[in-house]
Amino acid sequence: xxxxxxxxxxxxxxxxxxxxxxxxxxxxxxxxxxxxxxxxxxxxxxxxxxxxxxxxxxxxxxxxxxxxxxxxxxxxxxxxxxxxxxxxxxxxxxxxxxxxxxxxxxxxxxxxxxxxxxxxxxxxxxxxxxxxxxxxxxxxxxxxxxxxxxxxxxxxxxxxxxxxxxx
Numbered sequence: 012x013x014x015x016x017x018x019x020x021x022x023x024x025x026x027x028x029x030x031x032x033x034x035x036x037x038x039x040x041x042x043x044x045x046x047x048x049x050x051x052x053x054x055x056x057x058x059x060x061x062x063x064x065x066x067x068x069x070x071x072x073x074x075x076x077x078x079x080x081x082x083x084x085x086x087x088x089x090x091x092x093x094x095x096x097x098x099x100x101x102x103x104x105x106x107x108x109x110x111x112x113x114x115x116x117x118x119x120x121x122x123x124x125x126x127x128x129x130x131x132x133x134x135x136x137x138x139x140x141x142x143x144x145x146x147x148x149x150x151x152x153x154x155x156x157x158x159x160x161x162x163x164x165x166x167x168x169x170x171x172x173x174x175x176x177x178x
Contacts, residue, residue, distance in 0.1 A: 014068045018083055021057055021065070025084045028052065032085050039077045040169040042132045049076075075127050077172060092123045099170040106170075107163065110153040115167045117142045122171075130171075135164050 028048060029035040038044045053059070059076075066072055066079050071089035078089040096119040103115055118138055121129040128134070136147075139160070143150045154160045 014065070017061065017065065018068075021083050024055055024057070025080065027055075029084075032081065032087070035077070035080060035084065036172045039080075040172040042130060042165050042168060045127075046131060075171075077127070092126070095171050096123050099167070099173075102170040102173070103167050107167065111163050114139075114142060114150075114154055114163065118164070118167075130168055132161075132165070135161065138164075 028051060029038055038048045049059070052062070062076050062079050065083070066074065066076065069079065069082055069089060071078050071082065073091045073093070074089040075092055075095065078087070081087040082089055099119075100116075104112055107115060118129065121138060121141075129138070139147060139150045143153075150160065151157070154163060
């Protein structure tokens with residue numbers, strides 16, 4: 012299958028998964044619904060490997076998989092992960108404590124370097140261990156109870172995918 016055929020097939024199937032750009036953003040900004048969307052896409056033959064190939068084809072390797080879907084579905088330009096993270100920092104700084112921001116900045120650096128998979132719920136503990144040098148007690152002291160840490164980790168992600176002017 013050619014890249015063009017794959018894109019046309021994906022374009023034809025995307026309305027099964029989301030009906031609008033706003034719905035795509037809503038699904039993508041929460042780790043649980045993003046994971047569910049990616050799982051459902053994979054079940055229909057649009058897994059990480061195929062989306063990664065599409066990412067390369069549209070010259071969006073430094074962008075998020077969100078941008079691949081938004082490009083195919085709505086012809087939106089791809090935004091680099093670095094620009095997306097930088098754009099979100101103002102909103103993040105207004106809503107999170109200094110210590111939470113330090114952790115979020117660390118997570119965003121991982122996201123920029125590696126990709127959206129760093130924002131998955133199963134990455135929270137490894138990221139905490141990496142940031143706090145295996146001292147989870149230090150993470151709890153800085154960020155709060157485990158449920159609060161999870162809320163911070165999931166909560167900041169909505170600011171990455173808001174409609175905004177990013178370069």
